[in-house]
Amino acid sequence: MLRSALPALLLATPLAAEVPVTVTDIAPVQGLVASVMGDLGSPGVLVPQGASPHDHALAPSEARSLQNAGLVFWIGPDLSPDIGRKIGTIASGATVVTLADLPVTQHLATRDEVIFEAGDDDHDHDHDDHDHDDHDHDGHDHDGHDHDEHGQDDHDHDGHDDDHAEDAHGHHHGPEDPHVWLSPDNAAAWLDVIAGALSEADPENAATYAANAETARAEIDAAVAQARETLAPAQDARYVVFHDGYQYFEAAFGLKVLGAIKLSDATDPSPAHLLALREAVAKTGAACIFAEPQFNPRLIDSVTEGNEVAVAELDPLGSTLEPGPGFYPAFITDLADRIAGCTGR
Known part of the structure; x- marks a missing residue:
């Protein structure tokens, strides 16, 4: 049954x-x-x-x-x-x-x-x-x-x-x-x-x-709380990003970015754009220029020419981080560590 x-x-x-x-x-x-x-x-x-x-x-x-x-x-x-x-x-x-x-x-x-x-x-x-x-x-x-x-x-x-x-x-x-x-x-x-x-x-x-x-x-x-502490010494530092992809991060943590080599949609810059950025770097004494793994870094040379400025890498996609549930907190931490590490040199 x-x-x-x-x-x-x-x-x-x-x-x-x-x-x-x-x-x-x-x-x-x-x-x-x-x-x-x-x-x-x-x-x-x-x-x-x-x-x-x-x-x-x-x-x-x-x-x-x-x-x-x-x-x-x-x-x-x-x-x-x-x-x-x-x-x-x-x-x-x-x-x-x-x-x-x-x-x-x-x-x-x-x-x-x-x-x-x-x-x-x-x-x-x-x-x-x-x-x-x-x-x-x-x-x-x-x-x-x-x-x-x-x-x-x-x-x-x-x-x-x-x-x-x-x-x-x-x-x-x-x-x-x-x-x-x-x-x-x-x-x-x-x-x-x-x-x-x-x-x-x-x-x-x-x-x-x-x-x-x-x-x-x-x-x-x-x-975020840890990133605020990490970035506290970088609040007054000026730096340049390879492409204007970090505005939301800047706003969240009160950072002061001088400019970007490529604009938000990753459009290639004009020679006048690069010249203006190179002059701004020289005038302000920008601490760092950040390359990105998604783009050819050769354009950085056009900005650093004649300027003593550190070059490091910043990634808006976190390509080197382990994928999975812990990715986003690690992503925030990684961005903060890279910005603070370069601008604090």
């Missing part, structure tokens, strides 16, 4: 929901998602170590990863144009969370000047001048992620012509700096959205996702 009842009992038991196949665009986002997933799964990443999301074209294996995804977390098309063009077609069956478009995401305006206003309190931490109601979130529900239509029409670069002037290199100069993951406040705010999207796809593990998000937030807070 027990033997005959067992199949019926098994049929009456609801099938456990599977942990969704999850894909991210860049390593810092992968780290945040991994911290929420914990032991339940490991999200993939589309932009490999050493590549720049500004111009990375998906390899066939990366396209297949995107095609098989049930959940996609990415910054947005202003950072990764090729991924933006592919998501709507390759990941048509996935739930897509565009982090830059979330109402919780704080934005800073793109800087188009050769030399930044170092030392001024121009960074607006309240971001009141960026009204998120102006963004079209019709493709999002209340926790910020997309459903069946994914709002992809909103992310098609053909629809950005009115707002973005495209230069000769095919880059888009958006009104807002797309390097939003370098704000620890943004990263912490995204954790709940990530947990919500995962919980909707996998409700049986919702409590685990929520608990993991809370733990991850505490770890980010601890890393």
Whole structure:
């Protein structure tokens, strides 16, 4: 009797929901998602170590990863144009969370000047001048992620012509700096959205996702506190970055950056740009110039010519760090250590 009842009992038991196949665009986002997933799964990443999301074209294996995804977390098309063009077609069956478009995401305006206003309190931490109601979130529900239509029409670069002037290199100069993951406040705010999207796809593990998000937030807070202490001696130091990808980090920690060799979209600088930067370095006595592993460092010579200035490496993607749940706190710590180490020489 027990033997005959067992199949019926098994049929009456609801099938456990599977942990969704999850894909991210860049390593810092992968780290945040991994911290929420914990032991339940490991999200993939589309932009490999050493590549720049500004111009990375998906390899066939990366396209297949995107095609098989049930959940996609990415910054947005202003950072990764090729991924933006592919998501709507390759990941048509996935739930897509565009982090830059979330109402919780704080934005800073793109800087188009050769030399930044170092030392001024121009960074607006309240971001009141960026009204998120102006963004079209019709493709999002209340926790910020997309459903069946994914709002992809909103992310098609053909629809950005009115707002973005495209230069000769095919880059888009958006009104807002797309390097939003370098704000620890943004990263912490995204954790709940990530947990919500995962919980909707996998409700049986919702409590685990929520608990993991809370733990991850505490770890980010601890890393930020440590970074503030590390960077305290560097508050008045001037330095140059290879490309203007660190504005959110600068705003979070009150740093004074003289300028960038490449602008926010990684556009190649003009000779006049390099000359102005070289003169500014000589005038201010900038302590350091930071190279990046994603770009050829030869342009640094144009800025250091005639100047005694240290050169070190800074990476907005944390390419040398171990991927996984602890990535983002280690990322904040690594950036702070590198800036303090070079500017304090």
